[in-house]
Amino acid sequence: MIRRIMLKEFKENLRQGRFRVSLLIVSLLLLIAAWLSFSYFNSIQQQHAEAKENARNIWVSQDEKNPHSAAHYGTYAFKPKYPLSLIDHGVDKYSGISIFLEAHKRNESQFMAAADQTGLSRFGDLTPDFILLFIIPLLIILTGYNAFTRERELGTWQLLRSQGLPVWKLALGKWGGVFLPIFLLTAGLFIIAAVLLGNLQDFGQFNLAALLLMFVVYLVYYAIFVNLTLIVSAISRHSGISLVSLLLVWIVVCLAMPKASSNLADAAFPYPSRQAFASAIDEDKKLGLDGHNPWNQAAKEFERETLEKYGVDSLHKLPFNFDGYRMQKGEEHEAEVYFKHYALLKETHQQQTKVYQAATVLSPFLPTRFLSMALARTDYRTHWDFADAAEKYRLKMQEALNMDFAENSSYGNWAYRADKSLWKNIPDFSYTPPSYGTVLQRNSGNLVALAVWMFVSFFGLRYFTGKI
Numbered sequence: 290m291i292r293r294i295m296l297k298e299f300k301e302n303l304r305q306g307r308f309r310v311s312l313l314i315v316s317l318l319l320l321i322a323a324w325l326s327f328s329y330f331n332s333i334q335q336q337h338a339e340a341k342e343n344a345r346n347i348w349v350s351q352d353e354k355n356p357h358s359a360a361h362y363g364t365y366a367f368k369p370k371y372p373l374s375l376i377d378h379g380v381d382k383y384s385g386i387s388i389f390l391e392a393h394k395r396n397e398s399q400f401m402a403a404a405d406q407t408g409l410s411r412f413g414d415l416t417p418d419f420i421l422l423f424i425i426p427l428l429i430i431l432t433g434y435n436a437f438t439r440e441r442e443l444g445t446w447q448l449l450r451s452q453g454l455p456v457w458k459l460a461l462g463k464w465g466g467v468f469l470p471i472f473l474l475t476a477g478l479f480i481i482a483a484v485l486l487g488n489l490q491d492f493g494q495f496n497l498a499a500l501l502l503m504f505v506v507y508l509v510y511y512a513i514f515v516n517l518t519l520i521v522s523a524i525s526r527h528s529g530i531s532l533v534s535l536l537l538v539w540i541v542v543c544l545a546m547p548k549a550s551s552n553l554a555d556a557a558f559p560y561p562s563r564q565a566f567a568s569a570i571d572e573d574k575k576l577g578l579d580g581h582n583p584w585n586q587a588a589k590e591f592e593r594e595t596l597e598k599y600g601v602d603s604l605h606k607l608p609f610n611f612d613g614y615r616m617q618k619g620e621e622h623e624a625e626v627y628f629k630h631y632a633l634l635k636e637t638h639q640q641q642t643k644v645y646q647a648a649t650v651l652s653p654f655l656p657t658r659f660l661s662m663a664l665a666r667t668d669y670r671t672h673w674d675f676a677d678a679a680e681k682y683r684l685k686m687q688e689a690l691n692m693d694f695a696e697n698s699s700y701g702n703w704a705y706r707a708d709k710s711l712w713k714n715i716p717d718f719s720y721t722p723p724s725y726g727t728v729l730q731r732n733s734g735n736l737v738a739l740a741v742w743m744f745v746s747f748f749g750l751r752y753f754t755g756k757i
Contacts, residue, residue: 294459298466302432312470315420315428319478322417326375327485334370337386341367349713353706356690357616363391364686366679366718368398371666372486372495373503377418379667388676390683390718392690393580393620395627398676417478418661421507422654423543425471426514430535433467433518435528437757442528460519460754468515472508479504499725503664509743510657516746523753542652550648550655554641566630573626580619583612591618604700612703613695620687627680635673649738656735656742663728663735670731671722678720689715 302308344365351359367387374381385398435442479500486495518535525531561569578587595611596602604611649655662668690711698705729736 292462292465294462295465295469298436298463302466302470308432308470311428311431312474315424316474316477318415318424319417319420319474320481322415322420323375323478323481323485326378326416330370330375337367337370340365340387345717348715349709351709351712353708355703355705356694356707356711357392357613359707359712360392360687360690363389364718366390366682366720368672368675369720369722371722373499373665374667375417375486376421376482376503377661377665377667378414378416379418379662379665380669380672381667384669384672388679390679390686392616392687393623395624395631395680395683398672417482418665421475421478422510422658422661425475425511426539426543428474429467429471429511429514430518430532430539432470433463433515434522434532434535436463436467436519437522437754438525438528438531441526456754456757457751460523460750464515464519464750467518468512471511471515475504475507475511496725499664502725503661506657506660506664506739509739510653513653513739513742513746516750520746520749520753523750523757543654546648546652547654547658550645550652553648554644557644558637558640560634560637566634570626570630573629574623577622577626578615578619580616583615587622588615588619591615607700609695610698610702610705611695611700613691613693613698617688617691617695620684620691624680624684638669638673646734646738649735650741653739653742656738659735660732660739663732664725666722666728674723675720679718682718686715 344367348362348364351362354362365387368385370381386400388398389396483497483500486500487497517538521534521538522531525534576587578591579585582588583592592604592611592615595607595614596604599607601607607614645655645659659668663670690707693707693711694705697707723731
């Protein structure tokens with residue numbers, strides 16, 4: 290019986306011109322978005338590969354020079370792109386694609402795609418995630434807003450009840466009639482995505498399980514919207530009231546709550562300004578060892594401790610070049626300063642995340658958005674992880690260069706030159722993102738929030754349809 294009601298609702302929807310037109314428009318938008326995203330990322334991946342190869346060639350092709358000069362010459366760490374970023378671009382266009390690695394300084398990522406866009410980009414790009422998160426819920430509303438009001442307006446509700454059919458079976462049938470076309474549409478997109486991603490060359494390792502999990506996340510999101518749509522239709526007296534009410538729900542859930550939670554998080558736990566952040570780092574640097582200044586107090590104290598440790602009375606008698614050794618210790622001090630202040634930034638990010646987590650009780654959009662970005666590896670946590678990996682690589686590179694200077698030259702010999710083999714012996718930067726197990730663990734709160742929304746919305750549907 291439930292299957293028959295579902296097919297009946299599905300066929301009735303197909304007969305409606307507005308539904309067919311809406312479904313066609315959304316399908317075309319999805320196909321265009323998928324094609325644009327595929328073409329864009331193929332181009333981006335080629336550019337990334339060329340830039341990475343060029344940066345490595347420039348590094349290893351340096352002439353003989355002082356290793357610390359090479360440390361200041363620097364190189365780049367490029368953030369890899371991942372297959373599922375074709376579906377959800379996340380924060381990639383705002384977080385940058387590469388970090389310049391040089392001595393004494395931890396740089397921010399740069400070359401953000403958003404910096405090259407016009408003001409129109411604030412209205413949103415035509416991407417698969419935009420359609421999946423914003424447009425398909427509107428299609429659900431357009432499909433099911435009159436699921437129950439239509440029966441009352443046509444006078445068929447009492448006729449259906451007189452047949453002895455339980456209300457919950459009727460509600461499940463209508464639920465399936467609304468959900469089925471959305472399921473087919475979404476499944477079609479993800480099948481196309483699986484085919485495209487499976488045939489991409491040199492675009493990271495494609496994980497089918499992650500794609501399926503993302504598919505399930507979106508299906509749960511749509512199921513919640515179907516529940517909300519049918520609840521509003523059940524308690525509304527007229528179809529017009531139901532439609533307006535559901536559009537208001539969509540505005541609150543998909544537009545207002547994300548923006549409000551972002552503003553609240555920024556107000557409660559603001560990030561320091563770039564100027565204040567840089568100033569605090571500079572102040573802490575001055576309190577410790579400066580590798581380039583042998584006359585400051587910390588450097589003099591370090592010199593005394595080193596002479597005592599090796600039992601000599603002159604820097605010339607040390608078994609290594611103290612200049613290189615001092616610069617390495619200065620690098621380590623500066624790394625501790627950067628670690629301290631970036632840890633404070635991460636703590637602020639975690640506090641803001643708690644605000645977003647609390648806001649998930651008012652909007653299923655938020656947990657869906659965060660889970661989608663996390664699975665696509667385009668969220669801020671993945672960016673933080675990449676930036677930390679780049680910093681660890683920078684420190685190892687600086688250590689190799691400074692210690693080569695210290696171990697292969699004498700004190701005061703700044704004319705020392707290392708040959709090209711030193712640059713080649715420093716391995717190229719590589720980055721492995723957190724496993725999907727770690728991703729799910731980090732987003733356990735979002736999984737719980739989405740599950741609670743699913744349960745509560747189904748309970749609400751059962752309760753309110755029973756009141757008709």
